[in-house]
Amino acid sequence: MTYEDLVEKIKKAGGRVTGQRKIILQQLIKHQNKLQSVDELLYACQQYNSAINLTTIYRNLEFLDGLQLIYKTNIDRATSGYKLINLETHHHYMICSSCGKLLPIEHCPMSDDLIKAAEKEGFTISGHSMEVYGTCQSCS
Amino acid sequence: MTYEDLVEKIKKAGGRVTGQRKIILQQLIKHQNKLQSVDELLYACQQYNSAINLTTIYRNLEFLDGLQLIYKTNIDRATSGYKLINLETHHHYMICSSCGKLLPIEHCPMSDDLIKAAEKEGFTISGHSMEVYGTCQSCS
DNA sequence: ACCTTATTGCAAATGAATTGCAATAAGGAG
DNA sequence: CTCCTTATTGCAATTCATTTGCAATAAGGT
Numbered sequence: 550m551t552y553e554d555l556v557e558k559i560k561k562a563g564g565r566v567t568g569q570r571k572i573i574l575q576q577l578i579k580h581q582n583k584l585q586s587v588d589e590l591l592y593a594c595q596q597y598n599s600a601i602n603l604t605t606i607y608r609n610l611e612f613l614d615g616l617q618l619i620y621k622t623n624i625d626r627a628t629s630g631y632k633l634i635n636l637e638t639h640h641h642y643m644i645c646s647s648c649g650k651l652l653p654i655e656h657c658p659m660s661d662d663l664i665k666a667a668e669k670e671g672f673t674i675s676g677h678s679m680e681v682y683g684t685c686q687s688c689s
Numbered sequence: 690m691t692y693e694d695l696v697e698k699i700k701k702a703g704g705r706v707t708g709q710r711k712i713i714l715q716q717l718i719k720h721q722n723k724l725q726s727v728d729e730l731l732y733a734c735q736q737y738n739s740a741i742n743l744t745t746i747y748r749n750l751e752f753l754d755g756l757q758l759i760y761k762t763n764i765d766r767a768t769s770g771y772k773l774i775n776l777e778t779h780h781h782y783m784i785c786s787s788c789g790k791l792l793p794i795e796h797c798p799m800s801d802d803l804i805k806a807a808e809k810e811g812f813t814i815s816g817h818s819m820e821v822y823g824t825c826q827s828c829s
Numbered sequence: 830a831c832c833t834t835a836t837t838g839c840a841a842a843t844g845a846a847t848t849g850c851a852a853t854a855a856g857g858a859g
Numbered sequence: 860c861t862c863c864t865t866a867t868t869g870c871a872a873t874t875c876a877t878t879t880g881c882a883a884t885a886a887g888g889t
Contacts, residue, residue, distance in 0.1 A: 563835085565835055565836065566886080567836060567837080567886070568885090570836085587876080587877090600838085601837095602837070602839080603838095604838065604839080604877090604878085604879090605837060607876095607877065608836080608878095611878095612836095627876080628876090629877095643807060643810075643812050645812070652807075652810055652812055654803065656802055656803055656806070660796065663796055666795065666796070667821065667823070670783075670792055670826065671826025671829070672785070672823050672824070672826065674822070674823040675824065676821075676823070677819070677820060678818065678819065678820050679798055679817070680819075681799075681812075681817040682814070682815050682818075683813045683814040683816070684813045684815065685811065686810065686811025686812065689811070703866085704866075705854085705867065706855080707854075707866085709867080709868070710867085727845080727846090741868095741869095742870075743846095744846090744847085744869065744870080745867080745868060747845090747847075748867080752867095767844085767845085768845090769845085769846095830889105831888105831889085832887105832888090833886100833887095833888090833889100834885100835887100837884070837885090838881105838882095838883085838884095839883105840879105840880095841878105841879085841880085842877105842878080842879070843877080843878070843879085844876095844878095845876090845877105846874085846876105847873075847874070847875095848871105848872085848873070848874085849873095850869105850870095850871100851869095851870095852867105853866105853867080853868070853869095854865100854866090854867080854868090855864100855865090855866075856863105856864095856866100857862105857863090857864090858861105859861090859863100
């Protein structure tokens with residue numbers, strides 16, 4: 550997902566490419582392979598615009614989420630983590646509990662067996678999540 | 690998981706079996722096959738003791754969680770859902786978005802392939818989560 | 830250069846979850 | 860059964876992430 554791709558999607562949705570939004574996009578791209586807390590993202594953005602506001606971060610994440618461009622999960626019980634979605638790939642990751650780095654998982658758990666089992670019980674699947682937790686190489 | 694099992698574990702951990710805790714345990718057992726929000730659990734408990742307090746619910750859930758007896762996840766973005774853990778089985782469920790009912794998933798996504806792939810990248814697995822969302826038979 | 834309106838910043842509000850503290854009661858000891 | 864220790868409870872106050880109202884700002888099309 551390049552910066553230009555993002556800008557195109559935003560404009561297509563009637564959004565504007567403001568100075569703050571540019572910085573936020575750049576920081577999300579820069580940290581595409583890890584989860585960022587809101588505070589981390591704010592701090593990263595403030596390196597480029599010290600006046601950027603926390604509310605603006607929240608609103609941009611919400612805006613991008615509305616465009617289905619954001620992957621959100623919990624880093625721990627108290628902290629939410631965000632990153633850009635990789636449109637090319639399915640979204641399952643191994644999450645390093647120490648540094649937040651994400652390693653994509655090739656294998657999607659939605660097997661035919663599982664889908665059949667759901668159908669058998671009359672359960673209509675609308676989505677799923679899967680995450681593996683642990684410690685990455687450089688942290689252990 | 691029977692009431693007696695729970696009481697035994699609690700006593701072994703130095704906990705006391707108070708009137709409020711009894712009611713909470715009973716309600717958790719009664720709704721063992723669905724997620725309950727804190728408010729739902731409070732309401733259910735208040736049918737038996739109208740004076741029972743929200744803080745007590747939170748503290749008991751925390752206490753039981755410390756004994757690894759509670760499965761916690763999000764019902765939606767704003768609401769946490771709790772249920773007793775089934776010690777016998779692995780904990781993966783299909784969650785009905787409408788009524789919160791849980792259907793256990795036999796198949797655990799931690800395949801040998803996945804474990805090998807993690808090892809290959811030097812990632813040490815400490816845990817994982819998987820949930821399937823959708824609508825159950827009676828809700829659709 | 831001029832509008833329209835999306836976006837921002839700030840302060841205030843919301844709401845789930847937590848905490849301090851005094852009062853209560855479980856349950857073991859005598 | 861009575862006493863004592865301390866786990867637990869209730870209440871009010873607090874915390875903290877997230878959201879919201881509103882006036883000011885600025886994108887970007889005309």
